[in-house]
Amino acid sequence: MTLPPPAVERRDHAIGALLCVLYVALLLLTASDLGLARDESMYVHAAESYAGWFERLFADPGAALTQPVIDHHYRVNHEHPALVKTLFAFAYLADRELSLFTRHSLPFRFVGMLSAGLLLWLVHIFGARLYGRRVGLFAALCMALMPRVFYHAHLDAFDLPITLAVTAVGYCYLRALNSLRWSVLTGLCFGLALSTKHNSWILPGIFAIHFAIAVALDRRRARHVGTGAVPRLGARPDWLIAMVLLGPPMLVGSWPWMWHDTLSRLNAYAAFHLHHDYYNIAYFGENHFWPPFPISFPWVMTLYTVPVTTLLLAAVGLTLVIRGRLAALRDPAADHDPKQPAVLLLGLLLAPLVLISLPSTPIFGGTKHWFTAYPFLAILAGLGFDRLLEVVGAWLGERSARWRRALPALIGSWLLLPAAVETAHSHPFGLSHYGFAAGFVPGSADRGMNRQFWGFTTGSLAPFLYETLPQGGRVYVCDMTHAAFRQLAHDGLLPDNIVPTADLARADLALVHHEHHFAEVDYQIWTSFGSSQPLKVLSYDGVPIISVYANPASGAVSGLKGP
Amino acid sequence: MSGLASKLPWLALLVFAGVEVTSHAVTRARVASDSDFEAAARSLRAELKPRDLITSAPDWTDPRLRLVLGDAIDLAMAGRSDDAAYERMWSLSIRGARPAGAPATAPELSRRFGGVTLERWSLGPSTVQTDLVAELWSAKVEQLQAGGPQDCRQAQHPAARGGGLGRAVVPPQRRFQCPKQREQAWVGPVVLEDLELSPRHCVHHRPLPGAPLRVQYPAQELGERLALYGGLYYEDERMGQGADVELRVALDGQPLATLKHRDGDGWKRMMVETGGRRGALSFEVHSRQQQRRTFCWAASIRRGEERGP
Numbered sequence: 001m002t003l004p005p006p007a008v009e010r011r012d013h014a015i016g017a018l019l020c021v022l023y024v025a026l027l028l029l030t031a032s033d034l035g036l037a038r039d040e041s042m043y044v045h046a047a048e049s050y051a052g053w054f055e056r057l058f059a060d061p062g063a064a065l066t067q068p069v070i071d072h073h074y075r076v077n078h079e080h081p082a083l084v085k086t087l088f089a090f091a092y093l094a095d096r097e098l099s100l101f102t103r104h105s106l107p108f109r110f111v112g113m114l115s116a117g118l119l120l121w122l123v124h125i126f127g128a129r130l131y132g133r134r135v136g137l138f139a140a141l142c143m144a145l146m147p148r149v150f151y152h153a154h155l156d157a158f159d160l161p162i163t164l165a166v167t168a169v170g171y172c173y174l175r176a177l178n179s180l181r182w183s184v185l186t187g188l189c190f191g192l193a194l195s196t197k198h199n200s201w202i203l204p205g206i207f208a209i210h211f212a213i214a215v216a217l218d219r220r221r222a223r224h225v226g227t228g229a230v231p232r233l234g235a236r237p238d239w240l241i242a243m244v245l246l247g248p249p250m251l252v253g254s255w256p257w258m259w260h261d262t263l264s265r266l267n268a269y270a271a272f273h274l275h276h277d278y279y280n281i282a283y284f285g286e287n288h289f290w291p292p293f294p295i296s297f298p299w300v301m302t303l304y305t306v307p308v309t310t311l312l313l314a315a316v317g318l319t320l321v322i323r324g325r326l327a328a329l330r331d332p333a334a335d336h337d338p339k340q341p342a343v344l345l346l347g348l349l350l351a352p353l354v355l356i357s358l359p360s361t362p363i364f365g366g367t368k369h370w371f372t373a374y375p376f377l378a379i380l381a382g383l384g385f386d387r388l389l390e391v392v393g394a395w396l397g398e399r400s401a402r403w404r405r406a407l408p409a410l411i412g413s414w415l416l417l418p419a420a421v422e423t424a425h426s427h428p429f430g431l432s433h434y435g436f437a438a439g440f441v442p443g444s445a446d447r448g449m450n451r452q453f454w455g456f457t458t459g460s461l462a463p464f465l466y467e468t469l470p471q472g473g474r475v476y477v478c479d480m481t482h483a484a485f486r487q488l489a490h491d492g493l494l495p496d497n498i499v500p501t502a503d504l505a506r507a508d509l510a511l512v513h514h515e516h517h518f519a520e521v522d523y524q525i526w527t528s529f530g531s532s533q534p535l536k537v538l539s540y541d542g543v544p545i546i547s548v549y550a551n552p553a554s555g556a557v558s559g560l561k562g563p
Numbered sequence: 564m565s566g567l568a569s570k571l572p573w574l575a576l577l578v579f580a581g582v583e584v585t586s587h588a589v590t591r592a593r594v595a596s597d598s599d600f601e602a603a604a605r606s607l608r609a610e611l612k613p614r615d616l617i618t619s620a621p622d623w624t625d626p627r628l629r630l631v632l633g634d635a636i637d638l639a640m641a642g643r644s645d646d647a648a649y650e651r652m653w654s655l656s657i658r659g660a661r662p663a664g665a666p667a668t669a670p671e672l673s674r675r676f677g678g679v680t681l682e683r684w685s686l687g688p689s690t691v692q693t694d695l696v697a698e699l700w701s702a703k704v705e706q707l708q709a710g711g712p713q714d715c716r717q718a719q720h721p722a723a724r725g726g727g728l729g730r731a732v733v734p735p736q737r738r739f740q741c742p743k744q745r746e747q748a749w750v751g752p753v754v755l756e757d758l759e760l761s762p763r764h765c766v767h768h769r770p771l772p773g774a775p776l777r778v779q780y781p782a783q784e785l786g787e788r789l790a791l792y793g794g795l796y797y798e799d800e801r802m803g804q805g806a807d808v809e810l811r812v813a814l815d816g817q818p819l820a821t822l823k824h825r826d827g828d829g830w831k832r833m834m835v836e837t838g839g840r841r842g843a844l845s846f847e848v849h850s851r852q853q854q855r856r857t858f859c860w861a862a863s864i865r866r867g868e869e870r871g872p
Contacts, residue, residue, distance in 0.1 A: 418583035505722030523754040532641040533633020542594035544626040
């Protein structure tokens with residue numbers, strides 16, 4: 001007999017909701033430690049522009065819907081769909097009217113934080129529905145306690161929203177295999193995913209492969225069981241019909257930029273991402289800037305940045321599901337879940353990693369581009385944890401009865417401890433953090449790994465800048481955008497008389513974010529200032545993150561270090 | 564499988580969580596503090612001599628080294644092509660690392676300051692008689708043109724604007740500025756990012772087809788050898804698509820040597836025997852391509868036995 005899938009009860013949603021609320025609260029409490037990252041500053045700009053369009057829409061709908069007005073407001077950052085930035089805009093407008101947040105950047109960031117919280121909820125429900133509550137809860141905690149995920153969860157960016165959207169589409173699709181209602185929901189969620197980020201483009205392909213396998217195995221079983229057995233899965237892909245019918249219209253509908261010149265703009269959008277620029281990325285001491293990129297990159301970076309205990313548990317979970325599938329293949333008549341959820345898990349886990357492994361895929365953005373794989377990695381880790389609990393319970397035998405309630409919490413806490421400690425310590429240097437396999441942060445520097453990107457670590461220097469430029473001054477901000485730097489003042493972390501400049505000669509202080517290719521800027525400063533001596537080096541576990549140089553021609557720098 | 568053997572992988576998994584947490588704590592506890600670097604720097608300063616080289620290991624600690632000893636590390640040291648100008652090597656190292664270029668022998672001095680180890684090696688007598696980058700201001704710079712050479716005047720200029728990725732080098736305030744093609748037609752000491760992203764203290768001297776620049780030094784004793792180094796800015800060289808660049812060296816107007824640089828060569832070295840002669844050295848840089856050929860060279864007159872690159 002097929003085991004019925006574990007029931008998801010109200011209690012599971014209560015657990016998910018609690019995880020969501022606690023995680024969002026934690027993110028809100030720690031957000032001010034992080035300076036705005038490059039891309040965030042662009043999305044803030046876009047969201048403010050979109051907010052302007054909505055105000056115009058309410059004031060004068062006829063004018064707002066004309067192409068010149070739409071283009072004026074939506075030209076900014078038109079290489080990404082509008083949905084998430086629209087949510088940023090709504091949060092910004094709500095904050096402006098209701099003063100909901102304590103800092104200017106928080107309404108923009110809140111959408112990403114909420115996505116991260118909802119993702120934990122969904123991972124719990126997904127895991128619980130497939131393998132039980134224990135698996136779901138442990139998986140959600142594993143997801144929360146990945147240092148890089150914790151960093152990105154703070155940001156007004158698309159990476160957590162798209163991870164949430166892809167996971168939601170996967171969840172709906174699995175339920176859609178025997179439900180028309182869930183097929184419609186799959187289409188709707190796919191529309192949201194398409195409107196969030198282009199990572200979603202690969203979903204129909206993953207589902208199609210899974211569907212073919214699931215239907216074929218189901219048909220095979222029916223043949224082997226014999227007379228009277230009928231396939232349990234329908235061969236008509238209602239989910240695909242819904243995705244095709246609902247997805248693209250939702251993308252275009254949520255994105256006013258596409259309302260005029262639709263085809264040419266859709267083409268331009270696709271072309272931008274299919275022929276993306278290449279950026280610099282340091283990997284094992286080499287600065288990669290042009291294809292072919294190393295195939296090993298996403299695999300090694302996952303190994304180096306996800307807590308290894310979590311990865312080992314996921315390896316146990318992976319072994320269990322592969323072993324289970326192989327056993328099912330050997331016995332075609334065996335009863336099993338016709339939806340083949342393990343196959344889907346593997347597809348959703350591996351596809352993003354394989355895609356980034358292609359030598360022609362531009363590599364930038366560290367690990368965030370395959371975050372969509374991590375919920376499924378976390379569910380496998382939950383499965384590994386569950387199996388470990390069973391084994392330990394069997395060892396304890398009769399004695400385990402006394403421990404039955406405490407054992408999951410004790411062992412779960414123990415296994416999550418490395419992830420919790422590393423995530424706590426990674427803040428506010430999330431992109432500089434590396435784990436056990438890399439030899440932690442100093443080990444990653446020995447290996448010549450990328451140390452950061454986007455210039456957000458400048459936020460950690462705010463108190464120093466404030467002290468060093470008591471009368472204000474100009475700061476050459478290197479990899480940070482000027483808008484992101486000015487946000488430090490908007491957020492009350494710097495006075496507004498400390499301003500960014502792109503000009504080394506006019507700068508009172510010059511920053512260098514230590515990434516391999518920024519060595520050029522370091523040397524330009526040495527030449528300009530006539531000295532290689534920094535005034536300060538911001539370090540993380542002893543590894544230089546930012547060097548700050550004082551311009552000898554400046555009179556604004558307080559406490560200038562003499563020879 | 565026996566009972567214990569079947570339990571081992573699961574036990575190992577449980578134990579591993581403890582190993583991961585503990586090794587994280589140990590790694591953090593072993594991080595060398597700023598005060599460790601400062602203490603090591605104080606000890607070094609007390610014994611610092613001219614021709615001492617100061618370095619650190621692993622190389623990523625370099626900003627922390629320059630924070631505490633940057634005033635003793637001039638641009639020539641920070642952007643050195645080799646160690647020939649130095650007679651002793653000091654190193655501030657962490658985690659047992661050994662500085663690049665350290666002799667294979669044990670250090671003659673070794674002291675611990677918390678997480679930092681201060682070490683010193685003797686390198687032997689310096690072979691550098693004259694550093695021609697340091698002596699650049701004694702040279703005359705001209706732009707060669709159809710109507711005859713034009714003088715490029717040495718002067719203090721307003722600080723150059725800008726900076727950032729793709730800018731290659733920022734012109735130093737003190738430089739030789741030539742009258743034509745002013746943006747590129749200047750000669751001066753800079754620190755260039757080479758193909759390995761390493762700093763190179765060198766003379767910025769671009770090829771300008773049709774109007775090349777010539778750097779001419781006064782007559783001097785030429786020692787036994789002339790050490791030549793040359794290379795291009797990282798972004799100009801990394802695609803491997805640019806035209807070759809030649810650094811042509813003449814002695815009293817007669818060709819002495821040509822360092823031919825091809826994209827991919829990186830910071831290229833060449834030794835030229837000069838046989839103890841006396842004369843005036845001049846340097847010209849040629850290429851059929853002008854754009855994306857940010858070339859820089861370093862040279863020194865040497866005597867005595869070479870210690871190797």
